[in-house]
Amino acid sequence: MKQPFHHGSLKLALLDASVVLLDMHGPDGVTIRAVAREAGVSHAAPVNHYKDRETLLTALATVLFKDLLACVIKKLRSEDLLANERISVFATVLFEYAMTHPNRYRLLWHTGLVDHSDPELLDVMNQFYGACCAEISGAKMCTNRDVETYAIALWSMVHGYIDLRLTGMFEARNDTVSGHPRLEAMLELFQNSGRTKS
Numbered sequence: 001m002k003q004p005f006h007h008g009s010l011k012l013a014l015l016d017a018s019v020v021l022l023d024m025h026g027p028d029g030v031t032i033r034a035v036a037r038e039a040g041v042s043h044a045a046p047v048n049h050y051k052d053r054e055t056l057l058t059a060l061a062t063v064l065f066k067d068l069l070a071c072v073i074k075k076l077r078s079e080d081l082l083a084n085e086r087i088s089v090f091a092t093v094l095f096e097y098a099m100t101h102p103n104r105y106r107l108l109w110h111t112g113l114v115d116h117s118d119p120e121l122l123d124v125m126n127q128f129y130g131a132c133c134a135e136i137s138g139a140k141m142c143t144n145r146d147v148e149t150y151a152i153a154l155w156s157m158v159h160g161y162i163d164l165r166l167t168g169m170f171e172a173r174n175d176t177v178s179g180h181p182r183l184e185a186m187l188e189l190f191q192n193s194g195r196t197k198s
Contacts, residue, residue, distance in 0.1 A: 011049040013039045018060045019104070026103045027110050030057060054115055057107065061114045062121040064104050068097055069128050076135075083139035084191045088184075090132045091158040095183050098162045105162065129155075157190060158183075 017038035021030045032053055036043045050056035075081075075089045098105035107114065116122065129151065136154075137147045161183060164170040175185035 010039070010041065010045065013041075014046050014049060014056070015060055015063060018056060022060070022103050022107060023101065027057070027107045027113055030060070030107075032056065054113060057110075057113045058115045058118045058121055061108055062118070062124060064108060065121065065124045065128065068093060069124055069131070071097070072128065072131065076131075083135075086135045087132070087139055087154070087191070088187045090128075090135070091154060091183065091187055094158055095162055098166060102166050106166070109159075154190065157186065161186065 014035055017035045018030050021034055021038055030053075032046050032050070033043045035056065036046050039045075046056065050059060072089055072093050075093065076086060081089070094105075114121070116125070132154070133147050133151045136150050161170065165172070170182075172182070174181055178185050178188070180188065
């Protein structure tokens with residue numbers, strides 16, 4: 001039998017159980033009862049920390065987004081990155097995360113299950129977006145559009161490509177001219193379009 005949790009550790013144990021279920025069954029498989037069963041507690045125990053399923057999944061999405069932000073920050077610490085490569089970090093982190101953990105990525109954007117107006121989740125999402133905008137501004141690659149237009153275009157392109165890969169509409173292929181992986185080639189095209197002519 002599983003050991004009982006102290007009150008302070010149950011909250012983390014429920015999140016851990018949620019990740020296990022999310023990876024195995026997708027967002028729809030993460031319910032209060034299933035999480036309680038996975039954590040080895042009564043079905044009523046989670047209510048002490050998460051009043052309903054949306055609260056639980058929002059807390060889980062917050063943790064996952066913090067992981068994404070931490071990964072970006074870690075990669076940006078490299079002093080060898082050029083300005084355009086620093087911008088690409090945001091795209092490649094999102095892409096690699098989605099390909100490795102597709103169900104986690106799907107949950108992040110699931111408006112029917114996650115409350116994206118939650119202050120803690122909104123804060124970490126704004127940190128991610130703000131860091132991206134800061135890198136775009138610092139690179140001075142786009143002078144004929146504002147920074148947010150560039151950031152939204154980048155985010156939309158990457159998210160759209162990820163979605164089409166996850167649904168199986170696009171396959172993993174290389175650009176036949178440059179030989180680079182498709183996302184890398186797309187980012188190069190995107191970066192070149194942002195430069196002004198001399």
